[in-house]
Amino acid sequence: MAVPFYMAGMEICMNKKKKKFVSYAKWGYIFLIPFFAVYIVFSLIPLISTFYNSFFENYMVGLMQVGPKFVGFDNYKAILFNGDTLLYLKNTMIMWLMGFIPQILISLLLASWFTDLRLRLKCTGFFKTIIYMPNLIMASAFAMLFYAIFADQGPINNMLNSMGLPTYRFLAEVAGARGLIALMNFLMWFGNTTIILMAAIMGVDPCLFEAARIDGANSRQIFGKITLPLIKPILAYTLITSLIGGIQMFDVPQILTNGNGNPDRTSMTVIMYLNKHLYSKNYGMAGALSVILFIVTAVLSIFVFNYITKDMEAAGIRKAKKKKAKEAK
Structure with a gap:
């Protein structure tokens, strides 16, 4: 029996499609190879090496190398039972909080302003660029700038003297040194935080906002009852x-205090x-x-994440229970 011409053509086309079929899964794995290669070389191997070296006594005394000698957990005991470690951790957390609290408050305020269509703010793109620009400046350059401005003979003290006020040694006072470090961290990062929170609010x-306004809710109620829970x-994440960046605080206090954590190690971070050990x-x-x-x-990251998101998980569980109850009826 002869096969119709159009059937033969369809069979030829299907055979061609089968031959041209490409497995895109393998290309996905191929494109992932550079990431995993960089991660293994620059992150995983150094991480394993750090864990390994932490169990050894290994240091220099002049030109003489001591170790490596396996000492178990002696290095950990020496650090944990050393009062300096807790002092430096306390300094780090204080300076981080001094910068983060105003940062998150002002970022939330600016994000809510920039995303509120009723305000009809003009030149928002310009203002977003301006507040983000400090994030592009190197921390070392920022620290050197503040060191020059707030020096004993700097512009700020010259202005104070012209007003009849005495010279304030910012870097010789605990409040002054910590305040400058917190101020620099705030100025460098509040623009980035604002952009992230704007994206969250715009999502x-x-x-929901329109329905709340129709029901008579004011701006404060909308922000507290709708915006904050949903973001x-x-x-x-912010x-x-x-918090991770705060614990890793180094460049600004290192340059501003010349690595000494002055005054009296109150601005020395972990x-x-x-x-200093390195x-x-x-x-x-x-x-x-x-x-x-x-x-x-x-540990801190897991605690913060669970504390902030536990209400959302509880709300999700309640919704799932209500849905099951309705389906059961």
């Missing part, structure tokens, strides 16, 4: 990333303490301190 369905995941080539102690910081950061 909220505008119908909690982004707030959690808080966790800022990473500056770690840097500078003295005490790799065992530096590795142990790095591991402790890794554990502290992980």
